[in-house]
Amino acid sequence: MTPEIEKRAIAFIRTIGNRCAGCVHRDEDNCRRCISRWANEILSDYERDMAGSSDARSHDYSLAARMVRITDCLMKAKRPLLASDIDTRDICSKQLKSWTLKLMLDQGRIRREIEKPKFGRAGASPRYRYFLPTDKTHQEKK
Numbered sequence: 001m002t003p004e005i006e007k008r009a010i011a012f013i014r015t016i017g018n019r020c021a022g023c024v025h026r027d028e029d030n031c032r033r034c035i036s037r038w039a040n041e042i043l044s045d046y047e048r049d050m051a052g053s054s055d056a057r058s059h060d061y062s063l064a065a066r067m068v069r070i071t072d073c074l075m076k077a078k079r080p081l082l083a084s085d086i087d088t089r090d091i092c093s094k095q096l097k098s099w100t101l102k103l104m105l106d107q108g109r110i111r112r113e114i115e116k117p118k119f120g121r122a123g124a125s126p127r128y129r130y131f132l133p134t135d136k137t138h139q140e141k142k
Helices: 003-022 028-032 035-052 063-077 094-107 136-141
Strands: 111-114 128-131
Touching: 003 035, 063 094, 063 128, 094 111
Parallel strands: none
Antiparallel strands: 111 128
């Protein structure tokens, strides 16, 4: 469920639940069968769930989290990757990923090599493939 659909669904359930406040037929027998009561129970479960899992739903946008994500992508690939192949869309922008890659290079956590130009890329800006310095298969090629 997308966040937009979730917001709309909760708003709809809240509208049904709000009917309870102005109800003139309040009686335990009536309330037990009422959709407004059901909606209010769903809302209270939802709010309890959101309060308990707010830490689990939020992303860690820190430098450390970005570095771990980049390292994990390189480890899983087991081969050098272009920056565009390293997926960090949900935690940072392209510019922030570029900055993080440069910092990791400066710290020696990763290395890079210039991609050999393919037909039709003459004169284009260089593209780099990033890899972990512990990648023995890559070091043997050099």
